[in-house]
Amino acid sequence: MKRRRIIKVKDKTFAISISERAIKSQIRHVAERINRDYEGKEPIFLAVLNGSFIFAADLLREIDVPCEISFIKLSSYVGTNTTGKVREVIGLNIDITGRPVIIVEDIIDTGLTMAHMLETLKQQNPESINICTLLLKPSKLKVDLDIRYCCNQIPDDFVVGYGLDYDGFGRNTKDIYTLI
Numbered sequence: 001m002k003r004r005r006i007i008k009v010k011d012k013t014f015a016i017s018i019s020e021r022a023i024k025s026q027i028r029h030v031a032e033r034i035n036r037d038y039e040g041k042e043p044i045f046l047a048v049l050n051g052s053f054i055f056a057a058d059l060l061r062e063i064d065v066p067c068e069i070s071f072i073k074l075s076s077y078v079g080t081n082t083t084g085k086v087r088e089v090i091g092l093n094i095d096i097t098g099r100p101v102i103i104v105e106d107i108i109d110t111g112l113t114m115a116h117m118l119e120t121l122k123q124q125n126p127e128s129i130n131i132c133t134l135l136l137k138p139s140k141l142k143v144d145l146d147i148r149y150c151c152n153q154i155p156d157d158f159v160v161g162y163g164l165d166y167d168g169f170g171r172n173t174k175d176i177y178t179l180i
């Protein structure tokens with residue numbers, strides 16, 4: 001897609017907020033830390049679909065240690081409890097027992113999805129689990145999460161692009177855009 005400062009996704013208008021260049025540089029920095037921290041290990045990256053597909057592809061190409069990648073999804077079923085929406089983790093078709101796991105997520109908002117995912121994955125007794133997120137909205141966090149790798153902290157605004165969507169659309173831009 002051609003680079004534009006303002007885009008329309010469905011009925012909403014967004015302005016560019018993080019350039020492709022800035023994203024790539026942030027990813028390189030995080031990947032350098034992962035390469036250092038996981039030296040001598042063979043991590044499994046678990047990328048959460050759909051939003052993290054572009055981030056995961058760029059991140060993995062900066063990783064030097066031997067590694068595997070697998071993709072998980074959250075079911076579209078939405079149950080509710082007192083803390084909010086909880087969705088089930090589906091599609092984990094790799095044995096993570098005794099392995100170092102890095103969850104690759106596009107964005108952490110309230111953190112409820114991630115907290116639930118951690119709980120589910122821990123039941124399989126991995127050696128360790130760390131979180132790697134492209135974006136984090138710190139002011140929205142509702143749970144205590146140890147987020148080891150975060151490329152970018154953003155304000156509490158809705159963003160699209162670089163894999164993130166608004167109602168299914170807007171994933172196919174190289175830059176990230178904020179709702180105006």
Ligand code: IMP
Pocket residue numbers: 051106107108109110111112113114157158159160164165166
């Ligand atoms: P959480 O459980 O509130 O942390 O929700 C995280 C999920 O909400 C992400 O994986 C995204 O699918 C979605 N999400 C949260 N904020 C945004 C946003 O600004 N743009 C696109 N999707 C978002």
